[in-house]
Amino acid sequence: MAQTPENDPVDVLIIGAGASGAAVAWSLTDTRMRILCLEQGDWMSSSKYPSNGKNWEAQQTGAYHINPNVRGRDTDYPINNDASAIDVVNFNGVGGGTILYAAHFPRLHPSDFKVKSLDGVADDWPIDYDTLDPYFAENDRMMGVSGLTGDPMYPPKQPPLPPLPIGLVGETMAKGYDKLGWHWWPSDSAIISQPYEGRDKCINLGPCTSGCAQGGKSSTDITYWPQAIRSGVELRTRCRVREITLKEDGMADGVIYYDSEGQECSQKAEVVIMACNGVGTPRILLNSKSAQFPDGLANSSGLVGKNLMFHPVSIVQGLFEERLDSHKGPMGCCILSKEFYETGADRDFVRGYNMQIVRGSGPLATAMQGHATGTIPWGPGHHEAFRDRFDHVASIANVCEDLPEECNTVTLDPELTDSNGIPAPKITYRVSENSRKMLAHGLARGREAMEAAGAKEIVEVDLLRPAGWHLLGTARMGNDPETSVVNSWGRSHDVKNLFIVDGSIFVTAGGVNPTSTIQALALYIADTMKKNLANLFD
Amino acid sequence: MKNSTDIHLSSAQQQCLSALLDTILPASEDGTMPSAGEMNFLVYLDEQAKDFMPAIVLVLDQLDENFTDAPLPARVARLEDMAKADKRAFNRLLLKIYDCYYQDDRVLMQIGALPGPPFPRGNVVEPGDLSLLDAVVARGHGYRR
Numbered sequence: 001m002a003q004t005p006e007n008d009p010v011d012v013l014i015i016g017a018g019a020s021g022a023a024v025a026w027s028l029t030d031t032r033m034r035i036l037c038l039e040q041g042d043w044m045s046s047s048k049y050p051s052n053g054k055n056w057e058a059q060q061t062g063a064y065h066i067n068p069n070v071r072g073r074d075t076d077y078p079i080n081n082d083a084s085a086i087d088v089v090n091f092n093g094v095g096g097g098t099i100l101y102a103a104h105f106p107r108l109h110p111s112d113f114k115v116k117s118l119d120g121v122a123d124d125w126p127i128d129y130d131t132l133d134p135y136f137a138e139n140d141r142m143m144g145v146s147g148l149t150g151d152p153m154y155p156p157k158q159p160p161l162p163p164l165p166i167g168l169v170g171e172t173m174a175k176g177y178d179k180l181g182w183h184w185w186p187s188d189s190a191i192i193s194q195p196y197e198g199r200d201k202c203i204n205l206g207p208c209t210s211g212c213a214q215g216g217k218s219s220t221d222i223t224y225w226p227q228a229i230r231s232g233v234e235l236r237t238r239c240r241v242r243e244i245t246l247k248e249d250g251m252a253d254g255v256i257y258y259d260s261e262g263q264e265c266s267q268k269a270e271v272v273i274m275a276c277n278g279v280g281t282p283r284i285l286l287n288s289k290s291a292q293f294p295d296g297l298a299n300s301s302g303l304v305g306k307n308l309m310f311h312p313v314s315i316v317q318g319l320f321e322e323r324l325d326s327h328k329g330p331m332g333c334c335i336l337s338k339e340f341y342e343t344g345a346d347r348d349f350v351r352g353y354n355m356q357i358v359r360g361s362g363p364l365a366t367a368m369q370g371h372a373t374g375t376i377p378w379g380p381g382h383h384e385a386f387r388d389r390f391d392h393v394a395s396i397a398n399v400c401e402d403l404p405e406e407c408n409t410v411t412l413d414p415e416l417t418d419s420n421g422i423p424a425p426k427i428t429y430r431v432s433e434n435s436r437k438m439l440a441h442g443l444a445r446g447r448e449a450m451e452a453a454g455a456k457e458i459v460e461v462d463l464l465r466p467a468g469w470h471l472l473g474t475a476r477m478g479n480d481p482e483t484s485v486v487n488s489w490g491r492s493h494d495v496k497n498l499f500i501v502d503g504s505i506f507v508t509a510g511g512v513n514p515t516s517t518i519q520a521l522a523l524y525i526a527d528t529m530k531k532n533l534a535n536l537f538d
Numbered sequence: 539m540k541n542s543t544d545i546h547l548s549s550a551q552q553q554c555l556s557a558l559l560d561t562i563l564p565a566s567e568d569g570t571m572p573s574a575g576e577m578n579f580l581v582y583l584d585e586q587a588k589d590f591m592p593a594i595v596l597v598l599d600q601l602d603e604n605f606t607d608a609p610l611p612a613r614v615a616r617l618e619d620m621a622k623a624d625k626r627a628f629n630r631l632l633l634k635i636y637d638c639y640y641q642d643d644r645v646l647m648q649i650g651a652l653p654g655p656p657f658p659r660g661n662v663v664e665p666g667d668l669s670l671l672d673a674v675v676a677r678g679h680g681y682r683r
Binding site for chain 2: 049051052053054055056057058061109110111114118129148150152153154155163164165166167168170171174175177178181183184185186203204205206207213214323325327328329338342362363364367368371378379380382383384386387390391
């Protein structure tokens with residue numbers, strides 16, 4: 001049997017180079033420890049992103065598709081979504097999900113950390129908004145976040161850059177919200193509205209969700225990683241981790257991974273940090289079985305892979321008489337409304353949702369969506385119908401808070417594997433009754449908002465299936481080892497040199513896009529590790 | 539129509555393809571929008587969707603010789619039958635035709651978009667009237683702790 005090649009040991013090994021892996025790597029460079037990050041994907045090249053080409057929309061249906069099962073790059077792993085109401089979408093590469101995300105960058109709210117105390121459901125987090133506040137601000141500076149200070153739905157905060165233009169779409173919807181007396185505010189966006197830290201500003205290309213050719217969108221390959229690497233972090237790409245290995249004393253001693261040639265390799269480390277998000281992290285933990293941990297590593301609570309939370313999304317699309325230029329500008333970053341974010345006594349559900357205004361589609365997507373919905377025919381009549389719709393559309397995405405349920409899981413598929421033979425994740429997920437009521441409420445209120453804004457025709461989508469961007473809760477944090485996987489600063493209760501810094505440690509999901517909070521958590525955990533270096537494993 | 543793919547279409551097949559394209563996207567009545575048959579569809583296939591060429595040949599094989607010269611309503615009816623028989627295949631065909639069409643600079647300018655790829659030209663977006671926020675601010679804070 002061939003011997004597994006072994007690399008020089010490192011002090012800190014980070015698995016995953018996405019939103020949280022980049023942040024924790026950069027922060028830990030203060031320690032001058034030897035830090036290595038293993039990433040299964042590649043570095044991305046902005047000159048290859050679809051918006052460089054006239055066929056940018058078609059490329060979004062292939063190599064840059066948000067669904068890894070459709071995209072099928074050799075750096076992706078398959079995901080079995082058959083038993084899930086929502087499909088997981090992600091990206092594997094340096095930057096992770098930030099390569100294809102919309103960069104809508106709201107923080108969790110103070111109340112999101114106290115849902116048990118305030119609303120009697122789920123659990124409180126072991127930390128609160130104020131704990132993360134300085135890390136939110138630090139992350140905003142590192143990523144380059146644009147926004148407007150003064151949002152009454154948040155404690156005071158100061159984004160480093162002025163807001164992105166809200167455009168005709170934002171202004172039209174804002175007038176509708178004002179008519180109803182509802183909250184709205186320009187979105188905080190991880191997109192730079194002015195030149196910042198050597199990067200040129202956003203030029204409103206539109207297709208943020210297939211990579212930003214301009215570099216105006218703050219993905220971590222162009223924000224944290226260059227600084228972390230200059231400070232000495234090694235980032236090794238095309239390295240797919242199979243499992244975390246253990247010493248006899250039950251401490252992690254490194255990983256087994258496959259390199260770009262498919263060669264099995266060993267990497268020893270003093271500390272292992274998981275940063276693979278809410279599906280990738282439980283997948284590796286569950287695949288790291290041993291005599292000490294027969295049900296998967298760090299899983300004495302039995303909660304690894306359980307309590308999977310997405311953000312169920314319903315859509316209300318309005319068609320307007322006037323032209324809104326809706327294909328121009330950052331698609332997911334315009335304005336939002338938090339009118340129904342907090343629990344309301346007059347509603348039949350607890351918690352709430354964020355109404356995110358989404359700009360319109362490009363011409364190809366407009367034509368194909370029009371065909372699918374029967375609103376734009378092929379043949380005679382196409383051009384007239386197309387003219388009525390293209391650039392005349394605004395949408396509301398109701399991003400609903402999902403509550404944790406143990407029946408919603410990530411497990412290992414018994415048959416499906418990736419190209420290295422590692423079991424693929426299997427998603428089992430149902431939309432809860434509470435979420436269903438919230439989705440329905442969002443549709444009704446969205447219709448009201450569209451009517452107030454002057455829409456002449458309204459279309460509703462009650463649950464968007466390809467909406468599993470936000471992968472949360474599958475290795476939750478808490479103070480009690482029986483009811484949580486990691487402690488209040490991301491350290492495994494069971495394995496004291498194993499940390500998790502990604503979305504899997506969320507206790508509850510909030511009702512906003514989570515990347516800002518994921519990265520603030522990663523910075524907070526890194527900072528706590530630095531403060532406790534002398535007795536990190538006590 | 540230039541025939542530059544590895545699979546060469548006969549003259550009759552090329553005429554049938556032109557008729558197919560003009561049925562899917564005829565020129566607009568006001569003359570501002572060209573028909574899909576005016577695009578270099580075979581060049582598009584050659585450069586961007588070579589794998590789709592056999593599917594095109596299959597489609598053409600399904601259309602009888604009368605299709606090319608049939609009046610527009612008859613051609614529409616024939617394609618509707620084809621769409622009903624295999625919706626997924628028809629949608630794939632539609633995607634390619636639309637993709638080719640909506641990359642054309644003349645078409646883009648006619649629909650109010652700018653020609654060429656989004657990068658590096660970018661787009662101008664109106665800043666929007668942020669004084670509309672005065673009413674929101676006046677209502678005060680709404681978060682819980």
